Amino acid sequence: MDTIRSVVTGTGHYLPENIVPNSYFEEYIDTSDEWITARTGIKRRHYAPTEETTSTMGIKAARKALKNSGCKPEDIDLIILATSTSDHTFPSTATQIQNGLGITRGYAFDLQAVCAGFVFALANANALIKSGEATKALVIGSETFSRILDKNDRTTCILFGDGAGAVVLEGAKTTNGGSDRGILATDLHSDGSFKDILYVDGGVSTTKTSGHLRMKGKEVFRHAVSKLVNSTERVMEKANVTSAEVDWAVPHQANVRIIQSTTQKLKIPIEKVVVTLQNHGNTSAASIPISLSVANEEGKFKKGDLILSHAIGGGLCWGSFLLRW
Ligand code: ACO
Numbered sequence: 001m002d003t004i005r006s007v008v009t010g011t012g013h014y015l016p017e018n019i020v021p022n023s024y025f026e027e028y029i030d031t032s033d034e035w036i037t038a039r040t041g042i043k044r045r046h047y048a049p050t051e052e053t054t055s056t057m058g059i060k061a062a063r064k065a066l067k068n069s070g071c072k073p074e075d076i077d078l079i080i081l082a083t084s085t086s087d088h089t090f091p092s093t094a095t096q097i098q099n100g101l102g103i104t105r106g107y108a109f110d111l112q113a114v115c116a117g118f119v120f121a122l123a124n125a126n127a128l129i130k131s132g133e134a135t136k137a138l139v140i141g142s143e144t145f146s147r148i149l150d151k152n153d154r155t156t157c158i159l160f161g162d163g164a165g166a167v168v169l170e171g172a173k174t175t176n177g178g179s180d181r182g183i184l185a186t187d188l189h190s191d192g193s194f195k196d197i198l199y200v201d202g203g204v205s206t207t208k209t210s211g212h213l214r215m216k217g218k219e220v221f222r223h224a225v226s227k228l229v230n231s232t233e234r235v236m237e238k239a240n241v242t243s244a245e246v247d248w249a250v251p252h253q254a255n256v257r258i259i260q261s262t263t264q265k266l267k268i269p270i271e272k273v274v275v276t277l278q279n280h281g282n283t284s285a286a287s288i289p290i291s292l293s294v295a296n297e298e299g300k301f302k303k304g305d306l307i308l309s310h311a312i313g314g315g316l317c318w319g320s321f322l323l324r325w
Contacts, residue, residue: 002173005182006126006137008323010069010168013293014060015161015280016048022158029154036158041256045161045281047146054085055093057164058142059100061289066101068296069168071136076168077106078134080125082117082141082285084314085148086110089204097140106134113190114198115252115313117141117285122169122321123186129171140166141285148200150212159254160213161281165289181304181324185238187231188319194223198314220312224254225261227318228310232266235308235320243267245306247325250295252311253277253287268308274300284313301325 021044022033036042048057058081066073081094094108113120118141125137142164149157172182197219202211228251236242243266251259253276263273274295283290288309295301303325310320 004130004171005174006129006169007172007182008167008325009170010065010067010071011166011289011293011296012061012064012068013163013165013290014057014064015046015163015290016052016057018047018049019044020047020161025154025158029152029157031154031158039257040159041275041277042159042281043278046163048144048162053087054083054142054144055087055096055100057162058093058097058140058166061142061164061166062097062101062138062140064293065138065166065168069170071168071170073101073103074105075136076103076138078125078128078137079103079106079108080121080137080139081108081110082113082121083110083143084112084114084117084284085144093142113313113317114315115254115282115284115287116311116315116317116319117313118288119186119309119311119319119321120188120317122167122183123188123319125169126183126186129169135171137169138166139169139289140164141287141289143284143286145213145284148210148213155217156213156215159282161283163280163283163286163290165286165293167289167292184241184322184324185235186319186321187235187238189227189231190315190317192315194316197223198316221255221258223316224258224312225265227312227316228262228320229265231318231320232308232310235322239322241306241322246272246308247305248272248274248295248301248307250274250288250291250307250309253280253291254282287311
């Protein structure tokens with residue numbers, strides 16, 4: 001029997017040229033490179049200049065993913081952009097990326113699940129491809145978190161950076177006994193009762209401003225480990241695989257200690273975990289596609305590898321996916 005699978009056929013990422021090392025913060029707040037490195041694993045992040053926006057970075061990452069996949073812009077009939085830092089309140093930033101790529105067919109929309117945004121976007125693109133509503137999708141995460149940071153709050157300003165990552169997802173027929181490539185399972189959750197531990201203190205319909213990020217880091221950390229482990233166990237159960245079969249874990253890049261605790265609980269050796277956060281910090285919804293693209297560029301993935309990914313962010317929203325490369 002034929003089934004449709006969504007296969008990742010290309011990846012790409014973009015980081016702004018301006019690199020901000022940990023030493024930058026030492027100059028004006030009470031912090032140190034040692035503290036940031038030991039508590040988070042982050043060494044540097046990139047900040048977009050004023051003229052660079054979520055859409056311009058998303059376009060650059062998308063162009064690279066298209067080139068890597070061999071698809072042309074006109075082949076794409078779906079764009080989902082995961083972001084919490086849109087260019088404008090409306091129209092959606094996804095439509096501006098669509099326009100920047102010269103695409104006039106299909107449809108594009110933004111999806112907001114903060115740091116879990118890419119997992120939510122990929123799961124939705126997969127569902128639209130499997131249902132026949134789309135055939136070739138660009139799934140993008142792009143963020144300008146530097147614009148919503150309180151630069152004087154040492155507990156948050158050191159964590160986040162700007163950047164974009166993208167994947168091309170193509171529907172492919174899979175016959176029984178044939179190729180098993182593509183997304184095997186997804187698992188999504190949210191619980192709005194946790195709003196107060198991670199949020200932005202502004203918004204169109206409340207303060208009419210964009211506001212600044214606020215976070216109770218310790219509490220988010222605790223929820224992150226337990227919720228990511230639970231969701232990953234569920235997604236593995238759905239796909240009928242065990243963590244011993246996972247070739248690569250590509251987790252959300254927020255804090256190396258969260259990555260270590262989570263993968264240790266899941267019994268995934270650290271050698272199989274892609275860690276890129278030292279070079280770009282937490283880029284929220286862009287973090288997983290950036291890591292996928294970096295690892296792909298480095299030639300880490302082989303056809304048929306089982307790849308696990310998971311993320312948690314404001315909401316709280318969290319989830320995971322498993323795909324065969
Ligand atoms: N430099 C120096 N000291 C600092 C800094 C800093 N930049 N930030 C905090 N401290 C201090 C604190 O004030 C505290 O001091 P005190 O003991 O005198 O009160 C001490 O360091 C310890 O602070 P903790 O908050 O307990 O440190 P912790 O080990 O929890 O690390 C961190 C903080 C890095 C924020 C961690 O909790 C974390 O990573 N949390 C999760 C963040 C996350 O994953 N977010 C993902 C979602 S993001 C999204 O969705 C947008």
